[in-house]
Amino acid sequence: MAIFSGVVVSGREMAQRHVSLAMDELSTISGQDLFPGSMNVVLDKPLKLESRYSAIFDHGKRFIWRARIGCRQVWIYRWKGTPFTIVEILADCRLKDALGLLDGSCIDIEIDDALVAPLDWRDRLSSFLIWGMGRKYLYYSKPYPSRRYVMRIRNGLGDGQR
Template identity: 35%
Template structure:
């Protein structure tokens, strides 16, 4: 399965979140990951299958093996992650390796079993919370992303 997302600048939090499992991430990637992640937002929701996830940090964080270009990556999500947000962990700095800048599109190749169905009700909730604001998750300095993430979690429209 291929999904396409837009590259965007992050908030600089991934390095802290991922510091709890450097050996596991290296084992799953086949090489040490670079600091930080590449952030992608899609224009529609995608739920990843928790049954195929690699879990760490006492089951609070999840990754799924995938590919971006020729690079192996781990798609990183956490409980409450909006369904259009993808953070890619890689052994190379993907922006440099693939010549990416904010606003560029990138295709990620996920095995079909890594995707799960997004229910009709989750689509509706996602559309109300994020439909016209997909890029706002990383750009907003206000409280909207945290509020929408919490509502999405409670209403079944988040990872």
């Protein structure tokens, strides 16, 4: 098992809408009735997941992978272009409440080694330049996705889950 550590942060509630619209599909895939929202985690190091081992939903636009936080089974939720240092976690309950977590809490996510993909040089470079050096400004700042120059750089480098 690979362990990835990170910090719990507030999201922008975009996953709540996407997950809510796909609840039937996600229940079939996961075998669970998932909570219609996610817990956002900014990882200490980039994580690229093997797309071939994901469960794909929403017409191929979104993916989930099985993982664990403590003894609880969870699902890592991503879409094409999700930065490698960010994961959204789905579960059958509101995880912050169930685990007694607050924004800023540190957590460990256990992932099967086979699900972790190697980072190529572009992945490492983009993660370092965009997310490593500017994490506080880019992710913890609510308007980060609207920063057009950041998006142009990310697209040029091919940054994010594919």
